[in-house]
Amino acid sequence: MSVPAYVVLGPPGAGKTTIGQMLAERLGLPFRDVDEDIVASAGKPISDIFTSDGEPVFRAMEEQAVADGLKTHEGVLALGGGAVLSAATRERLAGHTVVFLNVGMAEGVRRTGLSSARPLLTGINPRATFKALLDARLPLYREVATIEVVTDHLNPDQVVDAVLDQR
Ligand SMILES: Nc1ncnc2c1ncn2[C@@H]1O[C@H](COP(=O)(O)OP(=O)(O)O)[C@@H](O)[C@H]1O
Numbered sequence: 001m002s003v004p005a006y007v008v009l010g011p012p013g014a015g016k017t018t019i020g021q022m023l024a025e026r027l028g029l030p031f032r033d034v035d036e037d038i039v040a041s042a043g044k045p046i047s048d049i050f051t052s053d054g055e056p057v058f059r060a061m062e063e064q065a066v067a068d069g070l071k072t073h074e075g076v077l078a079l080g081g082g083a084v085l086s087a088a089t090r091e092r093l094a095g096h097t098v099v100f101l102n103v104g105m106a107e108g109v110r111r112t113g114l115s116s117a118r119p120l121l122t123g124i125n126p127r128a129t130f131k132a133l134l135d136a137r138l139p140l141y142r143e144v145a146t147i148e149v150v151t152d153h154l155n156p157d158q159v160v161d162a163v164l165d166q167r
């Protein structure tokens with residue numbers, strides 16, 4: 001059975017997609033992003049899935065896409081920020097090398113602020129939303145992570161170095 005060399009998770013803006021890609025390149029491994037798998041199989045952007053089908057439908061698709069990725073992908077697998085909300089996903093992550101890229105509210109909001117692609121953060125108070133999301137999820141990220149890197153004051157290359165240093 002193949003397993004991902006690294007699974008990358010953390011809040012929006014932590015750099016899962018960016019650092020996941022760079023880490024894969026550094027290791028000469030393929031990269032896969034669960035959000036992209038969902039978009040490909042739904043045939044529409046994540047923001048459309050949230051508006052036309054609702055968050056529960058997105059979460060069910062996400063749970064399935066993560067399970068598929070964990071079973072079949074041999075490189076670096078980046079998850080979406082909310083994937084850990086699923087207890088089934090957290091159970092499936094046991095035994096994997098799981099990198100938690102952490103980011104605080106100010107930097108997380110700064111990094112995600114210019115994008116309308118994240119439906120959860122497009123409301124009137126993205127800072128409060130981000131804070132609530134961190135409060136709810138931090139224990140879940142830590143429950144499944146085997147490596148944690150705080151990314152606020154690191155550039156992407158430094159984050160990749162920090163991940164590889166902790167192996
Ligand atoms: N360590 C970092 N320092 C500065 N900017 C970063 C860092 N990591 C990611 N970014 C930027 O933050 C934004 C969100 O990154 P992304 O990889 O999409 O995060 P995620 O997949 O975790 O939501 C992108 O514009 C990316 O270039």
Ligand SMILES: O=C(O)C1=C[C@@H](OP(=O)(O)O)[C@@H](O)[C@H](O)C1
Pocket residue numbers: 010011012013016017035046079080081082083117118119120
């Ligand atoms: O935090 C979340 O619940 C989400 C994060 C997004 O991925 P990123 O963390 O890569 O932005 C995407 O899966 C969806 O918009 C929901």
Ligand SMILES: [Mg+2]
Pocket residue numbers: 016017018035078079080
């Ligand atoms: Mg991403």
